[in-house]
Amino acid sequence: SSGGNDSRGALVVLEGLDRCGKTTQSSSLHKYLEGLGHPAELWRFPDRTTSVGQMISSYLSNQSQLDDCTIHLLFSANRWEKRSLMESKLKSGTTIIVDRYSYSGVAFSSAKGLDFDWCKAPENGLLAPDVVLYLDIPPEKAAERGGYGGERYEQLEFQMKVRQSYQALHDASWKIIDACQPVKDIEKQLQEIVFKSIETCRKGKSLTCLWS
Ligand code: FDM
Numbered sequence: 001s002s003g004g005n006d007s008r009g010a011l012v013v014l015e016g017l018d019r020c021g022k023t024t025q026s027s028s029l030h031k032y033l034e035g036l037g038h039p040a041e042l043w044r045f046p047d048r049t050t051s052v053g054q055m056i057s058s059y060l061s062n063q064s065q066l067d068d069c070t071i072h073l074l075f076s077a078n079r080w081e082k083r084s085l086m087e088s089k090l091k092s093g094t095t096i097i098v099d100r101y102s103y104s105g106v107a108f109s110s111a112k113g114l115d116f117d118w119c120k121a122p123e124n125g126l127l128a129p130d131v132v133l134y135l136d137i138p139p140e141k142a143a144e145r146g147g148y149g150g151e152r153y154e155q156l157e158f159q160m161k162v163r164q165s166y167q168a169l170h171d172a173s174w175k176i177i178d179a180c181q182p183v184k185d186i187e188k189q190l191q192e193i194v195f196k197s198i199e200t201c202r203k204g205k206s207l208t209c210l211w212s
Pocket residue numbers: 018045046060075076099100101102104105106108109153154
């Protein structure tokens with residue numbers, strides 16, 4: 001479908017621990033959709049290009065300090081500042097592949113010890129994904145993959161807590177994919193899931209908000 005006025009695009013989110021393969025798979029999905037001639041964009045959060053995003057980037061690279069609540073709200077604000085653009089793109093028929101979203105926001109902050117429901121609250125009203133592709137990897141395996149890059153959260157102990165937090169966020173829109181499979185196998189599975197999700201949206205599935 002070329003996505004006319006009457007059909008919307010799908011909101012597809014990829015989630016998982018650092019080094020689970022999200023970024024590789026996101027861009028591969030994007031290429032797949034382009035190959036099909038389906039209008040698609042590749043997004044990521046944090047979006048480090050905005051002024052809020054620059055504050056986040058500086059925090060992540062340990063160039064600035066912020067308390068846990070403040071950085072949590074900045075991550076959320078970084079999604080809110082893109083919300084209306086996201087909605088108009090989807091409504092005009094473009095599918096958006098997003099590398100991390102509100103689930104990262106809640107999983108990472110609650111892994112620090114912040115209250116789970118407090119972490120969810122500022123995400124309330126953002127667009128709900130049509131499908132969440134969770135690339136599941138044991139934290140030990142992720143750590144073996146060429147090591148972490150040295151950003152603030154890239155430590156084994158912390159990633160273990162993040163994985164537990166993610167487990168409390170699963171809902172019906174989640175697909176859990178074994179991220180230890182060969183890259184090509186994962187690609188195939190994701191393509192199949194996303195293709196179906198786009199079809200469902202095209203046939204009139206309505207756009208909803210978190211946390212539905
Ligand atoms: N992260 C990402 C959060 O803590 N909260 C959020 O809302 C988002 C979107 O930021 F460690 C964390 C997850 C990760 C770090 O992400 C940077 P990328 O994908 O490596 O840029």
